[in-house]
Amino acid sequence: xxxxxxxxxxxxxxxxxxxxxxxxxxxxxxxxxxxxxxxxxxxxxxxxxxxxxxxxxxxxxxxxxxxxxxxxxxxxxxxxxxxxxxxxxxxxxxxxxxxxxxxxxxxxxxxxxxxxxxxxxxxxxxxxxxxxxxxxxxxxxxxxxxxxxxxxxxxxxxxxxxxxxxxxxxxxxxxxxxxxxxxxxxxxxxxxxxxxxxxxxxxxxxxxxxxxxxxxxxxxxxxxxxxxxxxxxxxxxxxxxxxxxxxxxxxxxxxxxxxxxxxxxxxxxxxxxxxxxxxxxxxxxxxxxxxxxxxxxxxxxxxxxxxxxxxxxxxxx
Ligand SMILES: [Zn+2]
Numbered sequence: 367x368x369x370x371x372x373x374x375x376x377x378x379x380x381x382x383x384x385x386x387x388x389x390x391x392x393x394x395x396x397x398x399x400x401x402x403x404x405x406x407x408x409x410x411x412x413x414x415x416x417x418x419x420x421x422x423x424x425x426x427x428x429x430x431x432x433x434x435x436x437x438x439x440x441x442x443x444x445x446x447x448x449x450x451x452x453x454x455x456x457x458x459x460x461x462x463x464x465x466x467x468x469x470x471x472x473x474x475x476x477x478x479x480x481x482x483x484x485x486x487x488x489x490x491x492x493x494x495x496x497x498x499x500x501x502x503x504x505x506x507x508x509x510x511x512x513x514x515x516x517x518x519x520x521x522x523x524x525x526x527x528x529x530x531x532x533x534x535x536x537x538x539x540x541x542x543x544x545x546x547x548x549x550x551x552x553x554x555x556x557x558x559x560x561x562x563x564x565x566x567x568x569x570x571x572x573x574x575x576x577x578x579x580x581x582x583x584x585x586x587x588x589x590x591x592x593x594x595x596x597x598x599x600x601x602x603x604x605x606x607x608x609x610x611x612x613x614x615x616x617x618x619x620x621x622x623x624x625x626x627x628x629x630x631x632x633x634x635x636x637x638x639x640x641x642x643x644x645x646x647x648x649x650x651x652x653x654x655x656x657x658x659x660x661x662x663x664x665x666x667x668x669x670x671x672x673x674x675x676x677x678x679x680x681x682x683x
Contacts, residue, residue, distance in 0.1 A: 430545055430570045431667045435468050436658040437461035439630035440488035443577060443602060444472060450543035454481045454577050456492030465492040466499065476501035478542030483563040483579030485512035494523040502529060508552055508562045509533040536592065551581055553588040560605060561585040567598060571670020576620055578604035586616035599673060600624045600666060607638020612645060624654045631659040
């Protein structure tokens with residue numbers, strides 16, 4: 367099928383940099399069964415490195431924009447369409463204001479679903495304020511409790527607002543307008559909270575995104591056993607690039623063209639671990655890797671066919 371080979375992002379980066387004199391680069395990410403023209407294939411993924419701001423370009427009616435917000439050591443991903451918004455995780459306590467400011471600058475007032483992947487502080491600390499300050503309609507959380515003060519704050523904020531918590535099962539599908547996603551994990555009860563992470567796959571047209579929270583190898587193996595479709599163009603790398611996540615088999619099944627790692631520079635966990643980076647960097651995988659500690663906030667827009675990627679910072683070296 368297709369027969370078109372993916373081309374290394376670096377090669378295209380060099381070419382286009384010379385031509386346009388600005389930080390522009392282009393990557394072909396996939397072949398398509400319905401080849402219309404060579405031009406259509408060339409546009410399957412455009413990566414533009416430039417100063418990304420949340421309020422950059424207006425979102426077209428057929429577009430979904432995914433913001434991997436730089437919240438330091440933690441996760442916070444905003445999925446936005448012209449009419450709807452979904453927030454996956456809310457970062458660490460230190461990044462609370464960053465998150466609130468970012469959501470406002472992106473024009474968010476209402477959020478259809480807040481997904482708290484699991485109750486660790488680096489994923490939920492911004493959420494109580496988000497729930498208090500924004501028009502949140504629904505909350506999705508795994509079936510697990512945690513005895514931290516932050517988790518209790520989150521529950522209190524949810525209760526005060528009169529919101530219902532949805533605890534999804536694998537295979538459950540959710541939609542907020544054109545934002546449609548399916549739950550892939552947790553497949554069962556795990557003792558550790560990371561593996562209880564809710565994993566969702568969002569599909570828009572021919573493009574797919576996988577959001578893994580801090581799911582580790584155990585959960586990845588269960589997802590593989592479950593024979594769910596894991597394939598995604600863009601992978602939010604599990605657990606900040608820890609060596610406990612991103613098993614080879616999982617990567618083989620997802621086959622991402624773009625990987626985004628959410629972590630802080632010089633973090634005490636040493637994320638992302640070099641074992642994970644080695645797997646992602648294997649030439650045959652041909653993955654364009656982005657990290658919030660180096661690239662700042664990463665914004666990916668899809669119209670269902672092509673993917674455009676903006677990074678906040680230009681990488682040094
Ligand atoms: Zn985490």
